[in-house]
Amino acid sequence: MSIAENIARVREEIARAAREAGRDPGEIVLVGASKMNDAGACRAAIAAGIDALGENRVxxxxxxxxxxxxxxxxxxxxxxxxRNKVNKVVGHVDLIQSVGSLSLLEEIEKTAAARGLVQDILLEVNIGREEAKSGFLKEDLPAAAQAALSMEHVRVLGLMTIPPADAQREENIRYFQEVQALYVDINIKMFHNGLKYLSMGMSGDYADAIRAGATMVRVGTAIFGARDYSK
Incomplete structure (x- = not known):
């Protein structure tokens, strides 16, 4: 199937999951995770109406x-x-979804200040408490949000999470529900309902993420096809 056909199929699934949750499908932002796909594939996705493109590698x-x-x-x-690649990203992207440490947050603030701009970000939550993964633990999230709120050159628009890769579906759903609860709590208490995005769900689980409250999903292989990691 073509990229355009894949996007249409993914949007149908997004709409189905949203309706099952009593939600408007139009409130879900579809990000095409275009890692290891060339400029032509990105242009094809844009021509097919993708909402945004997301890259993993600087x-x-x-x-x-x-x-x-x-x-x-x-x-x-x-x-x-x-941190040493922040200068290649700040001001070049509309949103940094993966801000998962105070040191990274501070580096983004410093770089954005030097460039005279405000960088939109999401705070990444390490919901599975994985030692090898970046992201704030849920108990550390309020302090991270407070630090971001004190900065003049970053703007928090929401949260992002990636559950452990080996989690079973039931565990995944529970992780999504936990982050959605964090999102609602922090949105009310600290951001006065000003947050916009809860980014969770990828090719294998975006429908479950939407049913759990995601407003943004990051879909790669279901749009662009399987990646060839041998190259």
Missing amino acids: QEMVQKLSENAYEGAPLHFIGHLQ
Whole structure:
């Protein structure tokens, strides 16, 4: 199937899941996770009406920016971001979804201040408490949000999470529900209902994420096809 056909199929599934949860399908933002797909694939997704494109790797993103791959759609950075690569991302993307440490938050603030801009971000939640994964533990999230609120050059628009890869479906759903509860709580108590995005769910579980309250899903292989990691 073509990228356009895949996007249409994913949107049908998004609509079905949203309706099952009594929600408006129009409130779900579809981000095409375009890692390891070339500029042509990105342009095809944009032509087919993708809401945004998301990149995981800074070097790949920089290359595709030079090829005008994202023209016509917002660009998100959705992968692990190292502090020494923040300068290549801040101001070049519409949203950084993966801000999962205070040191990274501070580096983004410093770089955005130097460039005279405000960078939109999501705070990443390490809901599975995985030692090898970045993200704030749920008990540390309020302090991280408070730190971000004190900064003049970052703007928190919501939360993002990735459940453990080996979690069973029932566990996944519970993780999604936990983060949705965190989102509602922090939105009311700290952001006065100003948050917009709860980013959770990928190709294998985005329908469950939507039923649990996601407003943004990051879908790669279901749109672009299986990635070839041998290259």
